[in-house]
Amino acid sequence: MGAGASVPSDSNGSMRLQTPSRIVTAFLNLANKPHHAPLVAAKTQWKIAQPFPVGNGEVSTNEQELLHMLHDPVGQKHIGTFAKKILTSETFFCWVEIKEFREAPSIGYRKSMAKLIYRKYIKNGSTMALGSITSDLIDLYDKRIGELEANHGSSATVDFFDPLMTNIVTDMCQNTFMRFKSSPEYEALKKDLKDTYNKVTIEDFEYLELLGSGGFGRVVHARKKSTGKHYAMKIQLKTAGFDPLKLKKEETGDYRYTPVQPKLTRRKTTVGTRGYMAPEIISGKLVKRDQRPGYTFSVDFWSLGVTLFELMCGFQPFSMHSSGNFFQEVANEEIFRLSPRTQHKIELQKMTQGVTFPLHLTRNAQDFLKRLLEVSPEHRLGCNGEKGFAEFMEHPFFETVDWEKLMMKHIDPKFKPALPLLSDKKIYNSYEHMMSHFDMRDKDFIRHDWYADPDPEMQKYFDTWDYISQYTLRAELGIAKELDETNIPYKVLQLTGEDSKAKFTAIK
Structure with a gap:
């Protein structure tokens, strides 16, 4: 319909898991294969895209390794699963929700997430209160949350929870990561890293059916042979004229990424x-x-x-x-x-x-x-x-x-269409068989060469192209239901006078 552009991130790509309610995007890495089909390069199943700042102080070696794990899709999966196992998952859950807060698309959404995180992890008597949080931090966020109503959420900037993040990283390092390093799961992580980054190719999937197609991409329903998991795989044409967003790392040591010379010309x-x-x-x-x-x-x-x-x-x-x-x-x-x-x-x-x-x-x-x-x-x-x-x-x-x-997804849609179930029957023998079928079908109106090697200058921007839903991490870790159950419905907040349209009173 309209014009738009995808934004590359600072990582190596992703794949998003299909759940009963949504289909998520999948990108595959073809770097270690001789095939030249125009897929966006990727190596991992899912990831958290942008690192968090953890304060201006020195970061210990163990904390650095923990941060590296949290910023890696495979590491996130293993450390999160281990935290659930040893019952120290509150800090990890809080980390996940602060991540969603930082990437909120609007001030209103960020304001809602800030109040939700406060009620769940910070407020005295909350259901999942962080055990290591100090009284000074509680007082700080009592004050900050109280100010949100007065300034209509404008104070809920991306660095709103940075002081808490420092506390979370320290707590997670001492109570979860150190135990993780001495457990068998640490060796399993190393093996999973090797398998994930070296072996995910188009041959690892069965191709079941076409979900959609357009002038610059195709989406197919695929099943991973080794796990049986179902994915929506997006096959992206590397077309000329793509203006990627260039990013550079700041030299302040806080792991922030900022745009470099944003393109101001019109399309x-x-x-x-x-x-x-x-x-x-x-x-x-x-x-x-x-x-x-x-x-x-x-x-x-x-x-x-x-x-x-x-x-x-x-x-x-x-x-x-x-x-x-x-x-x-x-x-x-x-x-x-x-x-x-x-x-x-x-x-x-x-x-x-x-x-x-x-x-x-x-x-x-x-x-x-x-x-x-x-x-x-x-x-x-x-x-x-x-x-x-x-x-x-x-x-x-x-x-x-x-x-x-x-x-905040607290409104049920008035119309819920009854959709047929996706096919579970294998239709294509191979990736090449599937692509040739599409080519034959689309031969009368295809204007682009799907198999031409992109210019090296263009190709480098696709080497780190990825997108990941906020729900994928929760789905992979099996924590989506747990987090949803601890989110107090808005109807309850209305009855208790704590909804967004009532005056919020901070407890000190």
């Missing part, structure tokens, strides 16, 4: 799905590339508007096939005979004229869609330079939505 490519492309993309097709003004993330809000219009109305807002009128269909046939350039001009003209709505749409719904389908990007909903996405959330169309509960 000028005109690739997209017809019917979903914003007018600023289509208008770019009418001039040479060096004359295009380019576009920003505003094109994604336009594509979202088209999608929501289609969901609410049953047809696309500017589609030439949506009228149902005989004379309009005759006119459309004439349009399709015109040159692509003329068709683009007609499409832009239709966009300028606006849209008409079915009678069943409310005024708020109509206004919401009109503002998303605003031809001028500067006035499009969600594209205001000052308000940003907050403008989108504050629209009257969402007046009944509690965004904080939604981001």
Whole structure:
């Protein structure tokens, strides 16, 4: 639909486990194979992407080794499992949830996570209180949590829990890691590291069925032969024109990573799905590339508007096939005979004229869609330079939505589709067999060479490309249910007066 870009991280790639409720992405490493299929390189099953700062003081050798394990996907799995076994898992669970806090997509979500972590691990009498936490730290976070309501969450910055992280690392090192090093599990970790980083290839999987495909990628349902686990494997085309995010490590010793010279130029490519492309993309097709003004993330809000219009109305807002009128269909046939350039001009003209709505749409719904389908990007909903996405959330169309509960996943969807179970039957004999089947099916519209070796300059950016869901670590460790059970439902918080819309009183 809209334009977008994936962000490479500082690690060696990942694979995400399929659970009953969600399918997660898988990337495989082909570095040790002669096959040149355009897969994103990866070596591990899952990982936590960005290291935590642990204070400005000296870090002991054992703490350094522990941090290395926590920042490695295989290490996370082993140290977390061992912590559960010896009943010292509270610090590890807290580490997991602080990780989610640091990567929260909005201030509201981060504020909710901060209060949740405080209630579970810090507050006096909490269900999973950290045994090593000092009274000074408790007093500090009593004060900080109390300030969150006054400043509407603005104080919940990514370093909000840094003082606590220092305490957690020290505690985990003394009470979990030192015992782990003297246990048989430590040797099992070494073997698992060797097996994971050296042997994960495309031959380790059975390919069951196609889940989806597009111009730059394919997603298939695969099963790992050695474990029987099911994955959604994404086969990514290494296409030219990809602008990766470059990262560098700061020299302060706190393990922070910051962007280097962020790219401020606008996108000028005109690739997209017809019917979903914003007018600023289509208008770019009418001039040479060096004359295009380019576009920003505003094109994604336009594509979202088209999608929501289609969901609410049953047809696309500017589609030439949506009228149902005989004379309009005759006119459309004439349009399709015109040159692509003329068709683009007609499409832009239709966009300028606006849209008409079915009678069943409310005024708020109509206004919401009109503002998303605003031809001028500067006035499009969600594209205001000052308000940003907050403008989108504050629209009257969402007046009944509690965004904080939604981001914390405490709202049950009103509609839950009944989906057929995924096939468990092996369809393809090999990876090559599967790819050849796709190639034969797609041969009439493929515009890219799936098997051409990328330019070395482009290839290096894919060597560390990965993405990992926050739920994967919990699923792999079997702690998802435990953490969910200790999260107090919002209904209980409302009854006790501690919900996000009530005044929060810190206990000192």
